[in-house]
Amino acid sequence: MARRNKSNRVKKLLKAEAKPKGIEYDTTLEDCRKWFDILNEELFDNSLSHVPFGFKWLRVCWAYYEYFPKTHERGESIIMHKRYPSQRLFVECLAHEMIHHWQYMNLGWRKVDHAEEFLDWCKKAKSIGLRIGEEQSE
Numbered sequence: 001m002a003r004r005n006k007s008n009r010v011k012k013l014l015k016a017e018a019k020p021k022g023i024e025y026d027t028t029l030e031d032c033r034k035w036f037d038i039l040n041e042e043l044f045d046n047s048l049s050h051v052p053f054g055f056k057w058l059r060v061c062w063a064y065y066e067y068f069p070k071t072h073e074r075g076e077s078i079i080m081h082k083r084y085p086s087q088r089l090f091v092e093c094l095a096h097e098m099i100h101h102w103q104y105m106n107l108g109w110r111k112v113d114h115a116e117e118f119l120d121w122c123k124k125a126k127s128i129g130l131r132i133g134e135e136q137s138e
């Protein structure tokens with residue numbers, strides 16, 4: 001059986017949705033959900049549970065993963081900047097935070113970091129055409 005070339009899907013979508021140079025990308029909830037599902041399938045074999053999104057004008061990073069390890073409630077969420085220089089950066093930042101979500105769910109909050117496990121995911125992301133770990137998000 002022919003295996004679908006996974007790297008093509010993300011690349012094609014990014015190319016099709018790319019705005020002309022100089023036009024910034026405005027984050028939408030619709031895109032967050034859409035790209036979460038795409039990346040969940042392409043990178044994480046659909047193993048990630050859905051997570052709420054928040055939007056802020058951030059000062060020191062492009063996005064961050066929010067979690068509350070000391071409460072027993074599941075309060076994690078992904079906070080995205082409201083605007084990105086490009087949609088590609090938006091997608092790469094989302095993928096970055098999804099890795100933290102994976103770490104939190106599978107390894108626990110002490111392992112939400114940029115160590116070895118994270119770098120393995122960066123390599124996997126690179127294989128579908130995304131550069132993670134080089135953008136500026138937390």
Ligand SMILES: [Zn+2]
Nearest residue numbers: 096100137138
């Ligand atoms: Zn990070």
